[in-house]
Amino acid sequence: MAEKQSSSVARKSLGLFLMTIMLFVLSWLFVLRWTCPPPRSLDRKSFFRSSNGVSRTILVNNGKQSDGGGREEEPPKREQGFQDKDGALTCNGIVKEPLKIFMYDLDPEFHFGLLNWKPQGGRVWPDIRTQIPLYPGGLNLQHSIEYWLTLDLLASEISDNPNNRVAIRVQNSSEADLIFVPFFSSLSYNRFSKVNPHQKKSRNKVLQAKLVKFVTAQKEWKISGGRDHIILAHHPNSMLDARMQLWPAIFILADFGRYPLNVANVEKDVIAPYRHMVKSYVNDTSDFDSRKTLLFFQGSIYRKDGGFARQELFYLLKDEKDVHFSFGSLKNDGVNKAGQGMHSSKFCLNIAGDTPSSNRLFDAIASHCVPVIISDDIELPYEGVLDYSEFCVFVRTSDAVKEKYLINLIRSINKKEWTQMWEKLKEVEPLFEYQYPAKDGDAVQMIWQSLARKVPSVKMKINKSRRFSNTVVPQKDGGLRSIPAPKNFW
Numbered sequence: 057m058a059e060k061q062s063s064s065v066a067r068k069s070l071g072l073f074l075m076t077i078m079l080f081v082l083s084w085l086f087v088l089r090w091t092c093p094p095p096r097s098l099d100r101k102s103f104f105r106s107s108n109g110v111s112r113t114i115l116v117n118n119g120k121q122s123d124g125g126g127r128e129e130e131p132p133k134r135e136q137g138f139q140d141k142d143g144a145l146t147c148n149g150i151v152k153e154p155l156k157i158f159m160y161d162l163d164p165e166f167h168f169g170l171l172n173w174k175p176q177g178g179r180v181w182p183d184i185r186t187q188i189p190l191y192p193g194g195l196n197l198q199h200s201i202e203y204w205l206t207l208d209l210l211a212s213e214i215s216d217n218p219n220n221r222v223a224i225r226v227q228n229s230s231e232a233d234l235i236f237v238p239f240f241s242s243l244s245y246n247r248f249s250k251v252n253p254h255q256k257k258s259r260n261k262v263l264q265a266k267l268v269k270f271v272t273a274q275k276e277w278k279i280s281g282g283r284d285h286i287i288l289a290h291h292p293n294s295m296l297d298a299r300m301q302l303w304p305a306i307f308i309l310a311d312f313g314r315y316p317l318n319v320a321n322v323e324k325d326v327i328a329p330y331r332h333m334v335k336s337y338v339n340d341t342s343d344f345d346s347r348k349t350l351l352f353f354q355g356s357i358y359r360k361d362g363g364f365a366r367q368e369l370f371y372l373l374k375d376e377k378d379v380h381f382s383f384g385s386l387k388n389d390g391v392n393k394a395g396q397g398m399h400s401s402k403f404c405l406n407i408a409g410d411t412p413s414s415n416r417l418f419d420a421i422a423s424h425c426v427p428v429i430i431s432d433d434i435e436l437p438y439e440g441v442l443d444y445s446e447f448c449v450f451v452r453t454s455d456a457v458k459e460k461y462l463i464n465l466i467r468s469i470n471k472k473e474w475t476q477m478w479e480k481l482k483e484v485e486p487l488f489e490y491q492y493p494a495k496d497g498d499a500v501q502m503i504w505q506s507l508a509r510k511v512p513s514v515k516m517k518i519n520k521s522r523r524f525s526n527t528v529v530p531q532k533d534g535g536l537r538s539i540p541a542p543k544n545f546w
């Protein structure tokens with residue numbers, strides 16, 4: 057009896073063991089598939105349009121193409137470094153198709169209307185072939201991702217070769233991977249937060265309330281509980297009201313500093329770079345020796361919240377040779393001065409301000425000035441595909457405020473090590489550029505790619521959410537029954 061029991065235990069544990077192995081192998085296949093998009097960009101050559109004009113996933117195997125018969129079907133055999141006919145490396149043999157995005161035709165008051173564009177004849181969008189409304193300059197531009205992403209989606213519709221794009225706009229939401237909510241929320245915050253005498257509420261608040269009402273009433277939101285929606289909230293104070301209602305969606309943010317963990321987090325959301333304020337350093341012929349300043353900092357020393365380190369560091373560094381601390385904002389001539397300072401410095405300090413992120417990091421990258429980051433909670437754009445330690449120096453705040461620690465560390469980095477980081481900076485700099493039209497591997501495309509990597513988990517969450525609600529039931533009025541998000545889901 058005892059023997060029988062133990063042999064059945066043995067069989068059971070053998071089964072368990074085999075199952076574990078199988079799960080392990082399966083999970084590896086999954087990891088291999090979703091960690092592969094290369095950091096630079098989806099290679100232009102790696103897109104393929106099939107003869108019937110419908111773009112599909114193509115499995116490429118040693119130069120032969122075979123139709124994968126749909127999107128992301130079987131994981132292909134893993135063969136390292138195989139190439140297609142043009143010599144383009146493909147990602148594990150899967151040639152990616154563009155991310156399909158449905159964009160709500162929101163009233164222009166939510167987007168280009170905020171740029172003083174006057175819609176004519178009931179148009180919702182400007183005709184960007186003839187006229188592109190300008191985004192206001194100055195500090196507003198730091199958070200202008202909303203503008204560049206929206207323009208890129210509009211451009212995809214007039215593109216000669218839509219399948220060469222990273223993201224395309226589709227008109228039928230049931231064909232879309234993700235749903236884009238084109239509210240220029242950072243501009244709305246920057247320009248319309250003040251309550252004018254004749255108003256009860258600021259325009260920024262009114263727009264947010266309207267947006268929540270509109271979006272949550274859409275069938276697309278009801279089908280997914282909002283999980284596949286993209287909400288732009290790059291300015292840390294933008295969407296202050298709406299974020300608590302739209303949180304099941306994917307936010308595009310500068311950092312998580314002012315968000316509770318369940319509302320925004322690195323699993324669910326995407327961190328996008330600030331648009332840098334200083335000019336890009338074109339044709340940078342500087343080197344270690346020609347950059348005379350060792351360490352450069354520009355900003356205000358006294359900040360609320362997490363900014364205490366600034367003051368400490370100022371006292372530790374102010375008498376060090378070749379260290380430049382300059383105070384004041386980036387207004388007026390400040391940007392030009394800061395740019396000149398960063399172009400002629402080896403290292404640029406980034407200290408947590410009142411939020412963990414700041415524009416300064418992206419100014420340093422644009423200036424090829426090696427960033428020294430002292431911000432324990434900073435989240436960085438595209439960190440899944442980019443190793444910042446190759447071109448940034450990270451120092452814990454608790455170490456940085458120790459006597460001589462920081463300055464000794466920086467002085468210990470020699471010319472060869474610095475030059476390696478500088479070379480890398482020049483290489484990665486284009487990943488942080490916003491522009492229209494977007495270019496291969498620029499910030500706009502990198503953000504679409506970050507979003508594309510979220511799609512499998514979004515789809516899984518949507519499927520999971522249907523467990524206890526059966527399927528979506530069409531209602532008599534033509535609407536669909538809502539599937540609310542579980543309370544602690546993300």
Ligand SMILES: *[C@@H]1O[C@H](CO)[C@@H](O)[C@H](O)[C@H]1NC(C)=O
Pocket residue numbers: 228229230231
């Ligand atoms: C949208 O796509 C779905 C599925 O492909 C299709 O059934 C539906 O008819 C399409 N709707 C429109 C308005 O074209």
Ligand SMILES: *[C@@H]1O[C@H](CO)[C@@H](O)[C@H](O)[C@H]1NC(C)=O
Pocket residue numbers: 338339
């Ligand atoms: C950079 O160099 C290229 C080629 O040498 C030149 O055509 C271009 O004008 C330069 N740009 C600037 C801003 O100096």
Ligand SMILES: *[C@@H]1O[C@H](CO)[C@@H](O)[C@H](O)[C@H]1NC(C)=O
Pocket residue numbers: 512515516519
């Ligand atoms: C979710 O369900 C759909 C069928 O409705 C299926 O096509 C899709 O692959 C599922 N997604 C995941 C991630 O399992």
